Amino acid sequence: xxxxxxxxxxxDSLTMKDGSEHPTGYWAEELVVxxxxxxxxxxxxxxxxxxGVKPTVDKVSLQAEAxxxxxxxxxxxxxxxxxxxxxxxxxxxxxxxxxxYDAVVLPGGHGPMADLFRDRDLGRILVEMNxxxxxxxxxxxxxxxxxxxxxxxxxxxxxxxxxxxxxxxEELGGGTGENTPWLVESRLREKGAHVETGPDWASFVVxxxxxxxxxxxxxxxxxxxxxxxxxxx
Numbered sequence: 001x002x003x004x005x006x007x008x009x010x011x012d013s014l015t016m017k018d019g020s021e022h023p024t025g026y027w028a029e030e031l032v033v034x035x036x037x038x039x040x041x042x043x044x045x046x047x048x049x050x051x052g053v054k055p056t057v058d059k060v061s062l063q064a065e066a067x068x069x070x071x072x073x074x075x076x077x078x079x080x081x082x083x084x085x086x087x088x089x090x091x092x093x094x095x096x097x098x099x100x101y102d103a104v105v106l107p108g109g110h111g112p113m114a115d116l117f118r119d120r121d122l123g124r125i126l127v128e129m130n131x132x133x134x135x136x137x138x139x140x141x142x143x144x145x146x147x148x149x150x151x152x153x154x155x156x157x158x159x160x161x162x163x164x165x166x167x168x169x170e171e172l173g174g175g176t177g178e179n180t181p182w183l184v185e186s187r188l189r190e191k192g193a194h195v196e197t198g199p200d201w202a203s204f205v206v207x208x209x210x211x212x213x214x215x216x217x218x219x220x221x222x223x224x225x226x227x228x229x230x231x232x233x
Contacts, residue, residue, distance in 0.1 A: 009111025139214030
């Protein structure tokens with residue numbers, strides 16, 4: 001059994017390009033699918049957020065039209081209700097000892113664009129775990145959290161690494177559109193990451209050593225499977 005840290009955004013809104021506040025949080029499908037798969041594989045999962053704040057689910061991610069069917073939406077609602085006791089009191093990110101975990105998983109939603117991308121505690125955890133060769137698995141908007149990781153020499157800790165992320169085409173075509181304050185794909189490229197993308201809205205996973213990334217919500221299950229596979233190696 002491996003110990004996995006699931007880092008979730010504590011944000012409930014994102015300031016848009018025009019200054020308006022867009023309600024957000026974590027995307028239900030991403031957290032539910034990954035969490036359930038990791039538990040079913042026999043692993044332990046601890047939640048952590050900045051400040052130990054209970055994370056907010058993006059309400060859109062619980063709507064049938066957003067996830068494909070009312071049955072799926074109800075499944076996500078039921079699962080979140082079941083684990084609410086864990087989500088209610090996550091670990092404080094600043095108190096996390098990275099040496100206690102074998103992997104860190106970062107689901108998305110637009111929340112990470114509001115807080116995790118510049119969270120120093122997350123950056124510390126990522127740098128230490130990456131240095132130890134431990135599994136780092138952000139997906140969809142979760143890779144925004146990688147931007148918090150600065151190496152001792154001041155460089156981006158994941159420069160030169162192959163990864164994927166919610167594509168600019170997905171953001172502009174079906175995300176928050178032209179009012180998006182910044183594009184995670186573009187920012188990661190600017191920082192020196194080698195970003196690869198697959199077809200919009202289809203599962204696409206990239207593994208570069210200990211770094212496992214997924215492009216979108218549709219990649220949630222495949223990211224979890226790749227993490228489980230990597231932990232067994």
